[in-house]
Amino acid sequence: MSIKAFAAKVFALYVHYKNSQWIKNPVEAQERLFKQLIKRGRSTAFGKDHGFDEINTHEDFVKKVPIRDYEAFRSYIDKMREGAEDVLWPGKPLYFAKTSGTTSGAKYIPITKESIKHQIEASRNAILSYIRETGNAGFVDGKMIFLQGSPELEEKNGIKFGRLSGISAHYVPNYLQRNRLPSWKTNCIEDWETKVEAIVEETINENMTVIAGIPSWVQMYFERLKAKTGKNIGDLFKNFELFIYGGVNYEPYRSKFEALIGRKVASIELFPASEGFFAYQDSQEDRGMLLLLNSGVFYEFIKADEFFDENPKRLTLKDVELGIDYAMIITTNAGLWAYNLGDTVRFVSLAPYKIIVSGRIKHFISAFGEHVIAKEVEEAMRLAIDKTGAQVNEFTVAPQTNPPEGELPYHEWLIEFEDAPKDLDHFSQLLDDAMQKQNSYYFDLLDGKILQRLKITKIKKGGFQDYMKSVGKLGGQNKVKRLANDRELAAALYAFKLRE
Structure with a gap:
């Protein structure tokens, strides 16, 4: 010794x-x-x-x-x-x-x-x-x-x-x-x-x-x-x-x-x-x-x-x-x-x-140390809607920590559109750019190739309401989580995914 x-x-x-x-x-x-x-x-x-x-x-x-x-x-x-x-x-x-x-x-x-x-x-x-x-x-x-x-x-x-x-x-x-x-x-x-x-x-x-x-x-x-x-x-x-x-x-x-x-x-x-x-x-x-x-x-x-x-x-x-x-x-x-x-x-x-x-x-995402808060995702969505004219009924965000082999992890945005944007890739880029500008940790993770840019999963119209109904939380003071640090809600919403 x-x-x-x-x-x-x-x-x-x-x-x-x-x-x-x-x-x-x-x-x-x-x-x-x-x-x-x-x-x-x-x-x-x-x-x-x-x-x-x-x-x-x-x-x-x-x-x-x-x-x-x-x-x-x-x-x-x-x-x-x-x-x-x-x-x-x-x-x-x-x-x-x-x-x-x-x-x-x-x-x-x-x-x-x-x-x-x-x-x-x-x-x-x-x-x-x-x-x-x-x-x-x-x-x-x-x-x-x-x-x-x-x-x-x-x-x-x-x-x-x-x-x-x-x-x-x-x-x-x-x-x-x-x-x-x-x-x-x-x-x-x-x-x-x-x-x-x-x-x-x-x-x-x-x-x-x-x-x-x-x-x-x-x-x-x-x-x-x-x-x-x-x-x-x-x-x-x-x-x-x-x-x-x-x-x-x-x-x-x-x-x-x-x-x-x-x-x-x-x-x-x-x-x-x-x-x-x-x-x-x-x-x-x-x-x-x-x-x-x-x-x-x-x-x-x-x-x-x-x-x-x-x-x-x-x-x-x-x-x-x-x-x-x-x-x-x-x-x-x-x-x-x-x-x-x-x-x-x-x-x-x-x-x-x-x-x-x-x-x-409060609800947040920090699966990778990014400390994303509700205000940031809501502001990003607002900017993307303003620039594209899309209409959104509801959305939530979750981390994808176990992506397919060969892919980097990412944030998944599950969105129910009333009027979808003509160019979904452009809409996604607007969201991601707004997130990077608001949150330096998120920017660092993308810049360092720890994360890839966010991905959008489209939920069918009425999907969020159907989900809330299925768990006995439709109406009243019940609200959909804007974001979560796990995939429990995201996984449940896949049952209401839009099939195109």
Whole structure:
């Protein structure tokens, strides 16, 4: 065993002991953190606007601070981007993580000195948990690759801007620098196809032991390696032991990955976001992720089926139950206060507190990390109708993750036309162009040849109504899902497909 592997085992035990202190006292850890956050926030513009001097309990906080999404924070964030200090958190943020747009374009999520520390620690501790549980540490002597965005950052008003993965690239610890791939030069390549080819060349003859990234991007990397060498990834990288992923559900990819690798490898699921690092899988024995309760994030939970009520009850950790979907609301040491993350989680353990990500509070598609929302598909449809004169009765959108052999995955639009466009291909192109303009992640996936352009499936007239009737949801407040992250609705609608 190398000195580095031995040191990793010792460090893993230390971190496990340190974490066990808050794991054993979860509610107390959250209450203590809540008080610390409120104390730090009192001197900020947001704290003064919301009477933080009068907040001593969670009940006070609920009365003073309503739940907000990004758009409701925009006026504060705009001031911060202009260089103002003490707006949402004392001082200025170190970074703004740029993410895909919502109703008003791109989002800029603040990252502070305090919050980036916890982001990096969580990534490290996920690997250390694996080492402690399994006793495997030899992989630290091999090469590790983290498929991520460019680490090149822009700077304005003393704050750096970039994607979260690019920001994180600046915090790889010194003891891993020699193990890390790709090279800095390759990591800065913007064009994804060019970047993947460069990564293949840099890694093809290396002793790769850890590979991390969003599954759809890693799959492309694996496919390029296999095409170039004719070997399964497990044969090419004989010591490949650990796959680390997050961002999308791995299950649709699992069988494809195991075929590409040629054997099973251990995996660790992460739950990171620009807004914070919330959980990681700390055991190979179950798929639940340990909720991080001492990492600068105070959590509130609202039952998903009550979220859109006028005054939904905001629960703290001590009130949650197993098996219920909750919208997760966060208050962080980056200055997000009662922020609606948009994700729903389900607790699979209460001792310790472990979660799985169960979906989004609103319908969405993110099978490949694209984060498509209803507004985007509806706006694309509006533009296409305006430019062609077509009339649409109803439509829904679903991902096709398992296309015919030789084809790339795509988004399938199932559309019931009242008056179909004369040129369906042109209509499809208008939809796709509008989606690319609205959603940078979708554009990147097409540009990187992860997805192909969307495809349209025509549903016969009255097909959506017939479907709703068949499931007992015709009329009233029942609505067809505008989009979904699975194919349940799409598969059911094939019974009402237009035969031409």
